[in-house]
Amino acid sequence: MEQVKIEHELLEQALQAFQEETGLALEVIQEQAEIKGHQVDAIVRMPHRGGKLAVEIKRWAQQANVGALAEQVKRLPIDAFLAADYINPNMAKKLKAMDVQFIDTVGNAYINQPPLYVHVAGNKQGAPTVTTKETANRAFDATGLKVVFGFLCDPLLVNEAYREIARQTGVALGTVGWVLKGLNEAGFIIDRGRGRGRRLINRPKLLDRWVEAYPEKLKPKLQVGEFIADDPHWWKAIEIEKYGAYWGGEVAAAKYTGNLRPQCATIYLPEHAGKALLAKARLRKNTKHKDIQWAEDEAAIVKIYRPFWPDNIKREHTEYRYTKREGLVNPILVYADLIATGDSRNLEIGRVIHEQFITELIGED
Numbered sequence: 001m002e003q004v005k006i007e008h009e010l011l012e013q014a015l016q017a018f019q020e021e022t023g024l025a026l027e028v029i030q031e032q033a034e035i036k037g038h039q040v041d042a043i044v045r046m047p048h049r050g051g052k053l054a055v056e057i058k059r060w061a062q063q064a065n066v067g068a069l070a071e072q073v074k075r076l077p078i079d080a081f082l083a084a085d086y087i088n089p090n091m092a093k094k095l096k097a098m099d100v101q102f103i104d105t106v107g108n109a110y111i112n113q114p115p116l117y118v119h120v121a122g123n124k125q126g127a128p129t130v131t132t133k134e135t136a137n138r139a140f141d142a143t144g145l146k147v148v149f150g151f152l153c154d155p156l157l158v159n160e161a162y163r164e165i166a167r168q169t170g171v172a173l174g175t176v177g178w179v180l181k182g183l184n185e186a187g188f189i190i191d192r193g194r195g196r197g198r199r200l201i202n203r204p205k206l207l208d209r210w211v212e213a214y215p216e217k218l219k220p221k222l223q224v225g226e227f228i229a230d231d232p233h234w235w236k237a238i239e240i241e242k243y244g245a246y247w248g249g250e251v252a253a254a255k256y257t258g259n260l261r262p263q264c265a266t267i268y269l270p271e272h273a274g275k276a277l278l279a280k281a282r283l284r285k286n287t288k289h290k291d292i293q294w295a296e297d298e299a300a301i302v303k304i305y306r307p308f309w310p311d312n313i314k315r316e317h318t319e320y321r322y323t324k325r326e327g328l329v330n331p332i333l334v335y336a337d338l339i340a341t342g343d344s345r346n347l348e349i350g351r352v353i354h355e356q357f358i359t360e361l362i363g364e365d
Contacts, residue, residue: 004031004032004187006059007057007059008031008042008057010057010059010083010085010105011028011041011042011055011057011083012028014083014104015028015044015083015103017104017105017106017107018107018109018118020107021109022109022120024047024116026046026053026103028044029043029044029045030042035076035077035078036077037077038076040054040055040056040076041056041057041083042054042057046113046116050116051113053078053079053081053101053113054076054077054079054080055081056073056080056081057083057084058083058084059084060085061084061086061091061104062084062085062087062088064212064216065212065216065339065340066091066094066095066342067340067341067342067343067346067347068211068212068215068340069084069095069212070094070095070098070342071211071347071351073101074351079101081111082101083102083104084102084105085104086105086108087102087104087108089121092108092121093121094342095110096119098342098344098347099112101113106124106125107120107123108122138179138182139179139180139183139186140209140210140213140217141217142218143171143172144175144182145210145213145214145217146309147169147171147175147176147179148179148183148209148210149210149214149308149322149333150165150168150169150309151200151206152203152207152332153330153361154168155200155203158180158198158200159199162176162177167310169309169310170308183200183206186209187201188200188202188203188209189201203362207332207362210336211335214333214340215340222268222305222307222308223303223304224269224304224306225286226285226286226301226303226304227278227283227286227303227304228283228284228285228286228300228301229265229282229283230282231282234282234300235247235251235265238280239327240277240327241327243269243270243276243277244269244270244272244311245267245268245273245277245327246267246268246269246307246323247265247267247327247328247329248266248267248334249264249266249303249334249337249341250262250263250264250266250346251265251266252266252328252329252334252337253334253338253346253349256325256328256331256334256353256357257349257352257353257356259349259352260345263300264300264302264341265300265301265302266302266305266337267304267305268304268305268306269304269306269307270306270307274304283302286301307322331357331361332358334353335350335354338353
């Protein structure tokens with residue numbers, strides 16, 4: 001597959017840059033491996049007959065959110081590192097702080113495998129040497145992400161007529177064709193032809209790609225604003241579904257798992273219900289954008305976004321859900337909200353959400 005070929009060209013370039021920078025050779029011993037039920041892009045052997053490391057290969061890493069990159073590496077079942085086209089200084093600092101190992105194609109690296117320790121930062125990116133169609137793939141722009149989210153929530157939707165896909169994901173009819181084309185080019189859809197229809201494949205990888213792109217491409221367009229709640233416990237009593245709204249992020253994670261004390265509230269609030277909920281909860285605009293945490297004697301940050309899915313879907317299609325429980329967004333969106341924060345406790349609870357809800361939801365290929 002073309003995508004796999006391009007990724008492993010990137011890995012070879014990153015390994016070569018690492019060797020030129022450090023004099024150490026990492027040897028690829030297997031590509032497209034499976035370890036303990038997890039698919040990994042490659043396995044390499046450390047220098048001097050050292051141990052093995054799994055590899056997560058990422059093109060255009062600088063366009064993804066660091067939390068998503070860290071989660072993908074940490075989720076692998078053995079020690080692993082990120083192989084990327086380029087890790088800029090800000091990303092390198094954040095990844096190192098989270099102890100996420102990485103190498104890139106210009107020689108930047110962080111490997112912490114005692115007694116081996118490598119830290120190289122500050123090498124600048126030249127002209128891209130790995131060709132890719134990724135930047136032109138409209139399946140992962142703001143509108144395309146709405147369709148991809150629909151496919152992840154209901155993999156059978158991909159085989160519906162274009163008009164039905166458009167209706168259930170809230171996009172224009174013309175959008176559907178280029179999203180399907182983009183997903184096909186990226187290796188996420190196969191068309192079996194002769195009336196046998198389309199099938200979504202590589203769903204775990206597609207989920208990762210969506211989680212990377214959502215906070216960068218779509219979520220900012222949905223933001224209404226930041227608000228402050230004077231009562232840090234207001235969220236426990238309010239029945240948010242009465243306002244047609246949904247909890248996302250940390251509050252949704254707390255309600256799904258019971259294992260998190262929220263420090264920030266995320267709400268997906270339809271425009272028609274906005275004023276009523278704000279008045280009921282006594283939320284006021286956070287004009288100074290202070291980073292206020294949940295605490296007994298403090299106010300609380302509340303981040304409000306517009307839903308990006310059609311409001312009538314949950315009522316009409318009981319088998320097709322953008323929400324798994326009343327008043328809570330789908331676990332996929334909860335997971336994306338958590339991972340985007342890059343906060344260690346949110347990454348941890350994000351893994352719980354993934355294991356308990358999402359693995360079953362997206363199924364196996």
